[in-house]
Amino acid sequence: MIKTKKIPKATITRLSMYYRQLELLExxxxxxxxxxxxxxLCQINPAQVRKDLGYFGEFGVRGVGYDVIDxxxxxxxxxxxxxxxxFGIAGMGNMGCAIFLHRDLALRGFKCVAAFDNxxxxxxxxxxxxxxxxxxxxxxTAIRDLNIEIGVITTPASEAQGVADLFMEGHVNAILxxxxxxxxxxxxxxxxxxxxxxxxxxxxxxxxxxIAA
Amino acid sequence: MIKTKKIPKATITRLSMYYRQLELLExxxxxxxxxxxxxxLCQINPAQVRKDLGYFGEFGVRGVGYDVIDxxxxxxxxxxxxxxxxFGIAGMGNMGCAIFLHRDLALRGFKCVAAFDNxxxxxxxxxxxxxxxxxxxxxxTAIRDLNIEIGVITTPASEAQGVADLFMEGHVNAILxxxxxxxxxxxxxxxxxxxxxxxxxxxxxxxxxxIAA
Numbered sequence: 001m002i003k004t005k006k007i008p009k010a011t012i013t014r015l016s017m018y019y020r021q022l023e024l025l026e027x028x029x030x031x032x033x034x035x036x037x038x039x040x041l042c043q044i045n046p047a048q049v050r051k052d053l054g055y056f057g058e059f060g061v062r063g064v065g066y067d068v069i070d071x072x073x074x075x076x077x078x079x080x081x082x083x084x085x086x087f088g089i090a091g092m093g094n095m096g097c098a099i100f101l102h103r104d105l106a107l108r109g110f111k112c113v114a115a116f117d118n119x120x121x122x123x124x125x126x127x128x129x130x131x132x133x134x135x136x137x138x139x140x141t142a143i144r145d146l147n148i149e150i151g152v153i154t155t156p157a158s159e160a161q162g163v164a165d166l167f168m169e170g171h172v173n174a175i176l177x178x179x180x181x182x183x184x185x186x187x188x189x190x191x192x193x194x195x196x197x198x199x200x201x202x203x204x205x206x207x208x209x210x211i212a213a
Numbered sequence: 214m215i216k217t218k219k220i221p222k223a224t225i226t227r228l229s230m231y232y233r234q235l236e237l238l239e240x241x242x243x244x245x246x247x248x249x250x251x252x253x254l255c256q257i258n259p260a261q262v263r264k265d266l267g268y269f270g271e272f273g274v275r276g277v278g279y280d281v282i283d284x285x286x287x288x289x290x291x292x293x294x295x296x297x298x299x300f301g302i303a304g305m306g307n308m309g310c311a312i313f314l315h316r317d318l319a320l321r322g323f324k325c326v327a328a329f330d331n332x333x334x335x336x337x338x339x340x341x342x343x344x345x346x347x348x349x350x351x352x353x354t355a356i357r358d359l360n361i362e363i364g365v366i367t368t369p370a371s372e373a374q375g376v377a378d379l380f381m382e383g384h385v386n387a388i389l390x391x392x393x394x395x396x397x398x399x400x401x402x403x404x405x406x407x408x409x410x411x412x413x414x415x416x417x418x419x420x421x422x423x424i425a426a
Contacts, residue, residue: 009415016414017395042395079414080421094311101307104370104393104410150416157317174420176412180317182230182255190419192412197317199389199405201229201292202222203363206403207387208293 011052015075017042018049022072034065081109087176088114088148090163091155092122092133095178099152100127113146118159136163143170150174157181164191224265228288230255231262235285247278294322300389301327301361303376304368305335305346308391312365313340326359331372349376356383363387370394377404 021041025033039046053059053071056078060066076082089096092115099105100112117123118136125133134142142148151167153160153175160179167175174190177183180197234254238246252259266272266284269291273279289295302309305328312318313325330336331349338346347355355361364380366373366388373392380388387403390396393410 009419012415012418013411016411019414020393020411021395043397079418081414081417085413085417094307094314098307098311099409105413108410108413110410110413149420150413173423174416176409176416178409180233182234184256188423190416190423192416194407194409194412196312196389196391196407197321197323198226198229198233199407200298200318200321200323200363201232201294202225203387203389203403203405204298205225205292206222207362210386210401210403 007055011055012079014042014044014048014052015079018052019072019075019079019081022068022075025068026072030068032065033068033071035060038066084109084111085150086111086113086146086148087150087152088112088116088139088142088146088167088172089152089154090116090136090139090167091153091159091179092117092125093154093156096152096154097127099154099178110150112152113148114142116142136166139163139166140170143167143172148172150176153177153179153183155179220268224268225292227255227257227261227265228292231265232285232288232292232294235281235288238281239285243281245278246281246284248273251279297322297324298363299324299326299359299361300363300365301325301329301352301355301359301380301385302365302367303329303349303352303380304366304372304392305330305338306367306369309365309367310340312367312391323363325365326361327355329355349379352376352379353383356380356385361385363389366390366392366396368392 018038021038035046035049039049059071059074087110089100089112100115114134115127115131116134116136116139122133123135127133151172153163155163157180160177160181161183164175164183164185168185168189173188176192176194178194180195183191185191231251234251248259248262252262272284272287300323302312302325313328327347328340328344329347329349329352335346336348340346364385366376368376370393373390373394374396377388377396377398381398381402386401389405389407391407393408396404398404
């Protein structure tokens, strides 16, 4: 029995981390793993691992640990990793191309089905794999025709909201935003911001605190 | 009087977000902003804005709000944004190049002073601005010579830990990791992970919950 209500987002994030570690453990030939070891690999505490997994049932055996392959399958089911997801990228500058070419996304079932830009010198440009960069004005039609479920935004800050609005008008309700700008979206649309300039600020704040200590 | 102890990391992240919104407000000609408006722009609640700023003193005027320019200056001081930080990038594939070419980092005082790789066909390659890609084996010398304070990792997953170890051996105590792999580091080293494959997992989990609801 899988309870799916009120799971903290941080738990979901950690499940995804556990999954990656379990893959590596399987690759290294491990069949079982303790919560202590899994916790150590993820740099968190073992009680947290047990609590996170506890939301979804009883997976481990006391004193023995978790079956590496079985737990992978369970997490895969919980996180819906057992299906592919289609995404589209808006903004084919350096960051857009880097995401497009990222091998790990495809390996994990995230399939880029279209890439868009508004610059005349980019529209029509071929991409590896036979795709071409589309005109951003085709976004809404493409969402429908290619069943785009996730929008990835890699435009400059000034264009992020406009592109997000286009995705939302096309009923894409999940956006991964790399632009250094906040996106206003209604509650029905999920937005995750990956603004690493903010992360740099946080890192240097902490660094200075350390130096001062 | 600025209190600097026990400030939650989430508060620091939001200060960085407020700062960006204040820049935009200034650009748009605003001189004052209420906590309600600032909160709305950042998509959080106003009480949170007041609480975050309250850690560092009294900045606003009740019923009037915050001075857009003054609050920027205060946050800049709190976050140590009033100095430049040197960083080095290890792994000059697509993601490494995208970070290297990212305009917002330089604008915010984050200066890439060196880029490294271990591939023979990349070492020595010229980069815009007159720099060349260095051999990863030069990392430790370069850290000292160029005063690298932050290490950015954009290698494949399998090489992330090795590169992190090199940064740490060179006494770089702040790492921004884009590789889809966890990095083991002692407490003296700050690590921020920007693994967007994990964020995609979280996004699709939430999306499926919404569809099912």
